[in-house]
Amino acid sequence: MVTLRSLGGAGTVTGSKHLLELDGHRILIDCGLFQGLKNLRELNWAPLPVPPRDIDAVVLTHAHLDHCGYLPRLVRDGFRGKVYATEATRDVAELILKDSGFLQEKDADFLNRYQLSKHKPALPLYSVRDAQRAIEHFSTADFDQVVRLPNGATLRFRHAGHILGAAHAEIHWGGRRLVFSGDIGRYGDALLPDPVAGGDPDYIVVESTYGNRAHSDEDPTEALGAIAERTIRRGGTLIIPAFAVGRAQQLLYCFWTLKRAGRLSSIPIYLDSPMAIDTTDLMSRHARDHRLDRATCRDAFGIARYTNDVEASKAITASPFPKIVISASGMATGGRVLHHLKAFGPDPKNTILLSGFQAAGTRGRSLQQGAKELKIHGMWVPINAEVAQLDMLSAHADSNELMRWLSGFERAPRQVFIVHGEPEASEALRVRIERELGWPGVVPRQDQEFRL
Structure with a gap:
């Protein structure tokens, strides 16, 4: 039985981490930092509910910090598998993770120099060296290429727009077909391709950053x-x-x-x-x-x-x-x-x-x-x-564009999981999905487990 659990990005727009498990094997989709409110940032220092060494693979949808920024810590704490991403995502992640490690080190040095921390000494969450070690775990795949993961799952990336290299992740495992949206970009963007909805998944995990808002149509x-x-x-x-x-x-x-x-x-x-x-x-x-x-x-x-x-x-x-x-x-x-x-x-x-x-x-x-x-x-x-x-x-789809993306699938899924949004936005999108598409939707809580 495949299970799904959100270790981050549930009830908030940061810290995206979605865990699939089957027969003792585990795939983590995205591995982001929590940002913003202090009680969220403190979660970056808490141990993951699953030991990193017990995760077989990470699938990375794109290289924004709230989706990739925890990778150096994951590797430092024992992850030894591969991180699957598009080539552009790998290159962007290298810039972002090294910069993040540098800032972590700089912040810790500042706190120690002026004795502003209750910790003696203040330590960085991870270092530039940790970031480089994380990059060494990357394995790249082209868009629309089917890749076999080490535990028997298959992965295919489809264009998501949003930022350079961003992808939706389509995973087939244990007789279940799942699509993780990552962050969905805008339609008609001058720089990036339109998001692509494809296939007939059993389950969809969709972001809801702007689930309760529509962008202005002003140029x-x-x-x-x-x-x-x-x-x-x-x-x-x-x-x-x-x-x-x-x-x-x-x-x-x-x-x-x-x-x-x-x-x-x-x-x-x-x-x-x-x-x-x-x-x-x-x-x-x-x-x-x-x-x-x-x-x-x-x-x-x-x-x-x-x-x-x-x-x-x-x-x-x-x-x-x-x-x-x-x-x-x-x-x-x-x-x-x-x-x-x-x-x-x-x-x-x-x-x-x-x-x-x-x-x-x-x-x-x-x-x-x-x-x-x-x-x-x-x-x-x-x-x-x-x-x-x-x-x-904004590089994020608004509520109308999220519905447009969802409407592009070939058939109704068994369930839609609405993540990566503040509570009001996620709930608004859930209601709209059920009313307009007739699909069952749920807004997961942090660490809530679902049997698929």
Whole structure:
């Protein structure tokens, strides 16, 4: 009997980990970090309910931190199997995991230097070396290629859109057919392929980040241009916290489109995120996984001034002239964007643009909810800048697009499991699935086990 248990990504949009078990064998689909609220982040330090050495394989849908960021810890704690992913996901994961390990080490060093931790000494969750060891476990597969896993299961990846290399995972095991959506991208995206629903699964595990919301149908490039232009007219700077993988490249493409139309022609654009710079280079290397040809990649991603070193980043914050700054992280949980928020947040002529989902407990969610000050690097920083949000820039499907994806399967599944969403969003999607499709749906609780 195959069983399914969510060890993360149940009742929250972070920490995705879904465990399949059959006759003592185990497959983990995604292996993400919990982010946002402190009680969720603390779960990263708790032992998994299943010893990592007892997991046969990990299937990775894509390389965002909330889906892959726990892998170094899993390997450090005893996992010895393979991590199956698309080639682009493997390359993006290498950037993200090494960066995460570096930040873990840096944070621990900061806490120890200023004696700010109750732990003596404070330790990183994992190191850069742990991240590199995790990358050595990867085994890549092409889209639509059937791969046999070591315990007799078969795996096939289908395009999910969302970010470079992202996939839905179709797994056949123990006479059961399952599809794990991972994160579902947008239809008609300028950069990435449409999500693909295929086959006739017995069970579907679907994300619900925007399960209770629909994105505006306003043109994102036009909306972005309007916000940038009114900020520049005030003599201000536009700060955009952006995910280094996916969102940064989408923003550059939009600004390239605006500049080609003669708008924002004299305004400098900075991409101040080493990881975003490296990811942008990967777009050219993985041309089969997106819609842009090499010439467009070169031109669109060439409009920004790339700042790799810290001194160049400091020069941006010191400059009083109007400009556009794209910098990680996307929910303002860390990274260089925090220095820009400290420098530009207090001045009302500037704008902070939120360009995607903001999880509970993050600075981005606080800004979204109208916070007038943020705690950054131990200081409370006043926020007088305009705060704008463009949900249509999100890389996540909205509720209508989630229903469109689900409607693409050949027959009704026995059950749909709604995961990777805040409770209201997941429940709203469950109700809609049952009402419009007539399919039975359930919102799993953390560690709840289902017999399939």
